[in-house]
Amino acid sequence: MADPAQTIEVYHSLLAVARQLRKLAHQSAVELGLTVHQIGILNSLLKHPGQSQKEVTERLVFAKSRVSLHIDALVEKGLVTRTPSEVDRRETKLDLTSAGEVLCEQYNEHAYTYKMLGAALDHFSGEEVQSLIRMHTELLAELAQHQDMNPPLTRQDDCP
Template sequence: MNDNERLSALLVEFYEKLSSWEHAVVRGSALTLPQTHTLEILGQHDSLRMKELAAKMGVTTGTLTVTVDRLEKRGLVERVPHETDRRSVLVTLTPAGRELCREHHALHLRLTGELAAALSEAEVESLVVILHKLSQAF
């Protein structure tokens, strides 16, 4: 097995474990994984147009509409008119959505802490640099 094959296998294994953890966390809530990801992305931005949010999630606006409809019914997001573009609608978190997002973020921080505990400080710093470079490649 060459380096590229080993790296690919390790990335797949890590992704599967991370996905399994995410599904376990979501299983304990009333939200689906796509709904949780929608809240996470909105938590990083004040508000986004549907098209922008769909692009960040890697889904169509049609798929996102269903997710946003369900989150809106739960009182977690709201659609508001765009200030300058009458054709656009912004999706934003409600106070309840922000609170849920904060709670989920705390779970991410806990997992990150658990993962980082297995690494030295230098390894954590190296991992940050490597992950940043990989993120820039997309």
Template sequence: MQAVDDDKALGMKVMKLSRMLRLRFDRRARALGLTRAQWQTIACVRRRPGATQRQVAELLEVGEVTVGRSIDKLVEAGLVERRPDPADRRAHRIWLTAAIDPVIDELTRIGAEEEEAAFAGFDAAEQALLHAMLGRITANLGGDAIDAVACRPDPD
């Protein structure tokens, strides 16, 4: 059996890159008083306003209790709110509040700066080519269907 060269395995490269991007973003988001779980929750609710806590947990691939703690902290900070679900009295839907706007602006700025750092030395054509190739890999693996389900607004 041939040894696997982790530096050449696509999955390992993508995993390492993803981890590096998250760690750098985490470090900077911490200055805003946000944990990774909190900024990921914010990003998820921004893409899926009105999602239930269960849906947010599924999209983030964590347990409901785990995401519930993040939501509790964000509610305490006034950045998100829980609203009763009119169709299910046991459920609450999660919404961003207006107080989140400056935080979103700052997270967006941080993301843009981190992307700029990641693409240092790449010209516009190289960046476009990389995005296109990653898009093709995503499509080859069925990711477009997953993204469509995860990011579409809830029909309720």
């Protein structure tokens, strides 16, 4: 088992990195008049066109009500379209408009978040970056596996 002090240090380090990336992502999204969640939805639809709202919600792990509000805003901005499913009329398929594709690709090419992360990663060798990616992938897989095996914490046990 890992040293408890190291475990705590890694935990706080990962939270700090995630927090900083979230701030940078927010800044990049705001420059385009969007939220980070809206950018996430656009990217999801770029990679997987024709998803239902339920699929977007599951893929991005957002609250269902929030996804609905974000999609409404994206439709109003002319970035996403809704089309009734040919298979199930109760379901609506979502697709990017050409303006949505352009904005999404613009964000992905010029996002301050990616530029800053890229600049930070320049301090490491390609081998070190690949090792970091591999470790994060393995760590996520382990955490997901253990999440299913452990009951949720009670309120009094809840910490961080």
